[in-house]
Amino acid sequence: MRSQAPSLLPIFRSRHQADLLAWLYLHPDAEFQAIDLANRLGIPPSTLHRELQRLIDAGLLRDRTVGRSRLLRAAVDHPAAEPLTRLLTVSFGPPAVVNEAFADVPGVEGLYVFGSWAARYFGRPGAAPNDVDVLVVGSPARADVYAAADAAQERLALPVNPTIRTPQQWHDASDGLVREIKASPYVTLITPDAAPPTA
Secondary structure (H helix, E strand, C coil): CCCCCCCCCCCCCCHHHHHHHHHHHCCCCCCEEHHHHHHHHCCCHHHHHHHHHHHHHCCCEEEEEECCEEEEEECCCCCCHHHHHHHHHHHHCHHHHHHHHHCCCCCEEEEEEECHHHHHHCCCCCCCCCCEEEEEEECCCHHHHHHHHHHHHHHHCCCEEEEEECHHHHHCCCCHHHHHHHCCCCEEEECCCCCCCCC
16 A cells, blocks of 8 residues: 655655654664554555665665564665755654653643644645644643653754643533644544553
8 A cells, every 4th residue: 555645745755655764763773673663653564564675775774683573773874864864854753753752741641743734744735834733631731841842843943832731621522722633634642541640
């Protein structure tokens, strides 16, 4: 199953390819099993295998086999690694960067990217996004949320605009912003059901 060229940056062959490169180049010191990448990025295994092989053949990824596992990583020694990482960060990096920036914020039960960036990510036409809108569900301290947003913004070189809603507001159809988000494309980073219990 081949996805179309991504609206965010149509220089990539497909959104699958861009997501794969973004995840690996934004985690340059880590190795990932192919099956974990398929699950994490929602890419069918046969498609993932083809994309991986193309990128390995191009020298952009490295692979090695340990037992029955195939481990993959970014080829950080490739001449294009530095500019490619920057390009991937600003175009396809928001989910990974925002997720990591908010990972240790106490009280975050749900985390979503919405707005123009999410719309372009899902192929809706329009101008290139000039910011990243983030919905934080839970009861985190505002100072922690803004500090995490600032950290993500510094890495992405794009404004990161956080909005906080309680779990009740997220499930309540009377909240206008929540209704708007749920009626439009959004990227789920943490779901309330999957979040660890807060102290």
